[in-house]
Amino acid sequence: MVMDNDFKEFQNEWNNNKNNIELSPNGINTLYDKIKKKEKANYFFYYGTIIILLATLIVISLFFYYVAPVKEILSRIGAGLMICGLIVRIGIEIISIGKAKRMNTIHNTLTATENTIRFHQFRKVIHSIVAPIIVGLYTIGFYMITPEFSLYISRWNLLLIDISYIVIAIILFFVIRKGIKKEMVILSEIMDLRNEITE
Amino acid sequence: MKSNQNILFEEIYQQHHAMVMQMCLGFVRGDHDIAKDLQQEVFISVWKNLKTFRGASSYKTWIYRITVNTCLQHVKKKKKEPTFSISEIENQVPFPEQKTPEKRAISTLYTAIGQLNELDRLLIMMVLDNQDYDTIAEVIGIQPTNVRVKIHRVKKRLKKILENNGNG
Numbered sequence: 001m002v003m004d005n006d007f008k009e010f011q012n013e014w015n016n017n018k019n020n021i022e023l024s025p026n027g028i029n030t031l032y033d034k035i036k037k038k039e040k041a042n043y044f045f046y047y048g049t050i051i052i053l054l055a056t057l058i059v060i061s062l063f064f065y066y067v068a069p070v071k072e073i074l075s076r077i078g079a080g081l082m083i084c085g086l087i088v089r090i091g092i093e094i095i096s097i098g099k100a101k102r103m104n105t106i107h108n109t110l111t112a113t114e115n116t117i118r119f120h121q122f123r124k125v126i127h128s129i130v131a132p133i134i135v136g137l138y139t140i141g142f143y144m145i146t147p148e149f150s151l152y153i154s155r156w157n158l159l160l161i162d163i164s165y166i167v168i169a170i171i172l173f174f175v176i177r178k179g180i181k182k183e184m185v186i187l188s189e190i191m192d193l194r195n196e197i198t199e
Numbered sequence: 200m201k202s203n204q205n206i207l208f209e210e211i212y213q214q215h216h217a218m219v220m221q222m223c224l225g226f227v228r229g230d231h232d233i234a235k236d237l238q239q240e241v242f243i244s245v246w247k248n249l250k251t252f253r254g255a256s257s258y259k260t261w262i263y264r265i266t267v268n269t270c271l272q273h274v275k276k277k278k279k280e281p282t283f284s285i286s287e288i289e290n291q292v293p294f295p296e297q298k299t300p301e302k303r304a305i306s307t308l309y310t311a312i313g314q315l316n317e318l319d320r321l322l323i324m325m326v327l328d329n330q331d332y333d334t335i336a337e338v339i340g341i342q343p344t345n346v347r348v349k350i351h352r353v354k355k356r357l358k359k360i361l362e363n364n365g366n367g
Contacts, residue, residue, distance in 0.1 A: 014305070014328065015328075021221060105265045108264055108337065109340055111340055197341060
């Protein structure tokens with residue numbers, strides 16, 4: 001009973017303060033400006049990566065078609081692997097956008113939390129399994145092309161390209177590892193929240 | 200000329216801005232700037248989803264859901280920030296310069312709420328806002344009986360915190 005009386009007092013304080021919150025005269029216009037900015041930012045967030053990947057795909061395809069049309073079967077398979085890797089990557093990005101859009105704030109907290117868990121579980125699988133496979137395919141494809149390229153490029157230039165690729169692969173390894181760690185931390189926090197909700 | 204969506208949105212904003220701001224303030228321990236950003240995030244989400252609102256619940260319940268989820272998303276984004284000590288929280292609450300008894304009371308309440316975990320903060324704020332268990336259950340997505348148990352626990356925790364802070 002004492003707790004209920006105390007609580008009534010808190011409720012009064014709470015509601016008095018709420019009633020004192022005034023509408024700022026320019027609030028709605030500021031909000032409309034923010035909405036416009038957010039819509040633009042979201043567009044780039046959702047489609048920026050796809051646009052970049054598509055541009056890369058087009059450039060690589062045009063390169064193999066017009067600039068360096070490889071003739072040997074081994075090289076053609078290599079080029080195919082590189083292009084396929086990129087296509088798979090674009091497909092994953094599209095699925096990822098769909099899952100990200102499902103993490104909408106309009107659902108109840110439990111559903112929103114479960115959708116967020118699903119999204120981060122998906123991202124964890126992408127980072128830990130799919131991304132290394134794509135990088136692997138791309139790398140195998142790249143080295144399958146180099147024997148034919150060596151006929152047209154000096155040995156030193158080829159060596160330079162090969163070494164630079166190894167450097168990129170090492171950087172990619174650390175980027176992927178960081179991505180996995182980040183997803184694991186986020187996942188464990190959201191799972192804790194879900195447990196709190198359902199316990 | 201304003202579209203129907205603009206008119207409806209502005210009506211919703213006028214009716215619910217104080218409720219959303221108060222929730223955000225309580226959630227971020229009274230930090231006015233962060234609360235303002237969060238409030239804007241909530242209404243951006245309202246605008247984005249207004250066309251898909253089918254009226255399965257009231258606008259108020261719908262906005263509560265968006266507010267709760269936006270606040271929880273904010274935690275995910277800001278998790279790396281250092282945690283606050285009580286004195287830091289007290290310095291952070293609004294109206295530091297001219298504390299009338301009313302402002303001191305709400306500051307004390309924000310400070311105490313800020314010491315609860317995130318979900319408990321949101322639950323207790325909905326109770327403070329006079330929401331019934333069914334509405335809270337609809338917002339959170341659990342059974343009203345479960346809400347009742349949780350709120351009973353949170354009230355006890357809040358009381359203990361206030362007593363420890365010397366305001367019980």
